[in-house]
Each structure stands twice: as structure tokens, then as C-alpha cells.
Amino acid sequence: MRKLMVPVIVVFIAALLMSMFVVKEGERAIVFRFSSALKDANSDVVKVYEPGLHFKLPLFDTARLFEARIQTMDDQADRFVTSEKKDVIIDTYVKWRIKDFDKYYKSTSNDVSTAEGLMKRKVVDSLRAEIGLREIKQIVSGPERKKKEGEATDTAVTDTAAVTDTTTDAATTLPAETVEMLAEAEKPLNAVVEGQRDQIMANVLADIKVGSMEDLGVEIVDFRIKKINLPDEISESIYQRMRAERESVARKHRSQGREQAEVLRAKADLAVTQILSNANRDALVVRGEADAEAAEIYSAAFGKNPEFYNFLRSLKAYENSFKSKNDILVIDPNTEFFKYMKDAQGTAN
Structure with missing residues (x-):
């Protein structure tokens, strides 16, 4: 009898271990019996096991674990064509998690690569439709920043004042056409492209969220465009x-x-x-x-005294004539030029 106790205990322990399974935090599990998922007796819905220690029938039941945390699908960038028939290369990523574990298993056999391949196809199709309706400048531009109340007015007043001051200062020295050109150059750029990048991401997210839940049983948490490039x-x-x-x-x-x-x-x-x-x-x-x-x-x-004037004029002529020692004059000394030199009264002949 004692010899039979040991094998019985061993079989019992092995059966007990085979009947237990542990679901870790961040995971969920479904138990299959003969390839059919066990359902909840009350709701007739496939039973999903939460984290913890659970039991199953050994040899007949098989527990399959699923990742319940948010996962990231970050694949290679794809080429898309805009409404202008121009190519752009867009790199995206998707945040997703399993919501309906039974549907997810039936669609993908719990294979992450298969699930991401199907989601990738949905993302590319939806994004291709959105990109095909828009131009490049709308795709690469984000939404225009909304200014606070009063900010736009203050800026406009400042810019106008600057232009007015410049025009006033320049008007005193520059022609009218030059003043107009300077004022035009100092005006702010008001023509801002209305970007639709955020709208594209929102539309694609809404589209793939519905399709992925219906077909794959996964919930798309977020969709983002990481980078937009032109082909090399x-x-x-x-x-x-x-x-x-x-x-x-x-x-x-x-x-x-x-x-x-x-x-x-x-x-x-x-x-x-x-x-x-x-x-x-x-x-x-x-x-x-x-x-x-x-x-x-x-x-x-x-x-009043002509004779004095003649005398003064002669002295000035003498001064100018004999100013330099190198000057040589060949003149008859009896000429009238020297009359005041010979006689102060100028009467000598």
C-alpha cells in the first residue's frame, strides 16, 4: 500500500500543477477546451482571465496568454501621392491594445506581426485617401496658432506705427514710390497657409479605430505622423x-x-x-x-586830397616792385615813376 502512495502523490501533484496557470500583470488569458474558448456561464461570452492564479482541467484545457498593455506599431515609412500628383514619404506610428481577445485570437491567432500587418494595411489605405485630397503645403503645416484677445490688435498697431514712423521720416527725403516700397516691405506676412496635419491624423484615427475594432478586436489608442519627407x-x-x-x-x-x-x-x-x-x-x-x-x-x-592819394599809390607800387631782392628793373630814373622818390612833394622833374 505504501508503494502505491508515492506514485499517487506524484500523479496528484503533477495533475495539480497542470491544472494551474498564472496570468501576470499586464496580461490576459483565455482557456481553450478542445480548440473552443470557454465562455462565461452567465453571459455566454468568452471568459477572459484577469491577472492572478487560475485553474483549468489538465490535459483537456489550454491557456493562451495575451498582451493587454498598449503596444506600438512603428513600421517603415511609405510613399503617398498628393492632390498635386507629387510624392511624399510619410513615417507614422500607431498605439494600440487588444480589446476583444476572442476576436483578436480568431483574426490573428495571437500573432502580433499578423495583427500589425492588417492594421498597417488599414492605416495606409486611410492615410492614402486623406493625402490624396490635399496639397503638400496643407500636409506639412500644422494649425494656425490662435492669438489671445488683444494680441493681434496690439501687434497690428505696433507694426502700423513702425511703418508710419518710417514713412514719415522717409517722406522728407525720399520719393513717393520709394516710401511705398519701404512701407510694403515692412508689412507683416498675413497670408498664412491653413495647415491640416492634425485634421489628417484625427480623420485617420477615427477611420482605423472603427475598422480595427470590428475586424481585429483591437482598440487604436492613438495615431501620429512622425515625419514627412520628399523622395530623394x-x-x-x-x-x-x-x-x-x-x-x-x-x-x-x-x-x-x-x-x-x-x-x-x-x-x-x-x-x-x-x-x-x-x-x-x-x-x-x-x-x-x-x-x-x-x-x-x-x-x-x-x-578830399588827390595828391595824398597819388603819393600813397606810388608808395604801394614801390613796395610791390622792390619786394624781392632778385628783381631787376631797367627804367629811366627821370620817369614819373620815381618822382616821389626824388622829391617828397613830387614836383621834381
Whole structure:
């Protein structure tokens, strides 16, 4: 009898161990009996086992564990075509978790790669439809930032004041067309592209959430666009075209600037010439009036004593004639030039 107790105990312990299974935190389990999932007796719904220690019939029941936590599907980027018939490469990721474990098992046999492959197909189809309705500038741009009340008005007032000040200062020295060009350049850019990237993500999330729950039994928690790139084969050509456009605009502004500079320079030269001409004219008039007045004074002064005037003029002539020691004059000493040198009265012959 004792010899039979040992095998019985061993069989009992083995049967007990085979009848127990543990569900870890973050997991759920379904028990299958002859390939059919066990259902709850009260609700006739497949019974899902929560984390903890559970029991099953050994040899007849099989427990299958499922990941219940949120998982991330981060696959390779795909190529999409916009409404402009241009290619873009979009990289996305999806956050998902199992909601209906029975449906998930029937659809994927508890294979994560199979589930993600089916979800990937749904994501690509939905995203392709959304991208095909929009242009590149709408895809890459996010929503316009909503300014607080009063912020836009204050900014507009500041910008207007700046333009007004600039225009007022420039109006005193610059032509009207130059002032208009400067004011136009200082205006803020009001034409902002209405971005729809967030709207695209919301639409795709709503679409795949319904389809994934119905077909796979999974709940799509979130869908995001990580990165949007242009294909390598066309990126360089686009950059070249953008560079050419910017260079064309730069050349246009430079030529307009040179034109305005020439106009300003010509007007400045004309103004300088007019100012100098008026100044020279006024100087000549003042100098002529001064010379006339000086001549009148000299005439009135020397008219009172002509002989003294002749004497003073002769002394000035002597001073100018003998100023340099190297000067040599060959003159007859009896000429009238030396009459005051021989006689202070100027009467000697």
C-alpha cells in the first residue's frame, strides 16, 4: 500500500500543477477546451482571465496568454501621392491594445506581426485617401496658432506705427514710390497657409479605430505622423527650383534698389548743384555790393586830397616792385615813376 502512495502523490501533484496557470500583470488569458474558448456561464461570452492564479482541467484545457498593455506599431515609412500628383514619404506610428481577445485570437491567432500587418494595411489605405485630397503645403503645416484677445490688435498697431514712423521720416527725403516700397516691405506676412496635419491624423484615427475594432478586436489608442519627407530623387530638384526662385526675387529687389539709388543720387546731385549755384550767385552779389561800397568809400576819402592819394599809390607800387631782392628793373630814373622818390612833394622833374 505504501508503494502505491508515492506514485499517487506524484500523479496528484503533477495533475495539480497542470491544472494551474498564472496570468501576470499586464496580461490576459483565455482557456481553450478542445480548440473552443470557454465562455462565461452567465453571459455566454468568452471568459477572459484577469491577472492572478487560475485553474483549468489538465490535459483537456489550454491557456493562451495575451498582451493587454498598449503596444506600438512603428513600421517603415511609405510613399503617398498628393492632390498635386507629387510624392511624399510619410513615417507614422500607431498605439494600440487588444480589446476583444476572442476576436483578436480568431483574426490573428495571437500573432502580433499578423495583427500589425492588417492594421498597417488599414492605416495606409486611410492615410492614402486623406493625402490624396490635399496639397503638400496643407500636409506639412500644422494649425494656425490662435492669438489671445488683444494680441493681434496690439501687434497690428505696433507694426502700423513702425511703418508710419518710417514713412514719415522717409517722406522728407525720399520719393513717393520709394516710401511705398519701404512701407510694403515692412508689412507683416498675413497670408498664412491653413495647415491640416492634425485634421489628417484625427480623420485617420477615427477611420482605423472603427475598422480595427470590428475586424481585429483591437482598440487604436492613438495615431501620429512622425515625419514627412520628399523622395530623394526629387528633393534636389525642388531645392534647386526654390533656390532659383529666391535668387530671382533677390535680383529683382537688387535691381529695384539700384534704380532707386540712382534716382536718389541724381536728385541729390541736382540739389547740390542748385545749392552751390545759388550760393555762388549770392556770394557774387554780396561781393559786388561790397566792392562798390568800398570804391565809394575810397573815392570819398581820396577825393578830399588827390595828391595824398597819388603819393600813397606810388608808395604801394614801390613796395610791390622792390619786394624781392632778385628783381631787376631797367627804367629811366627821370620817369614819373620815381618822382616821389626824388622829391617828397613830387614836383621834381
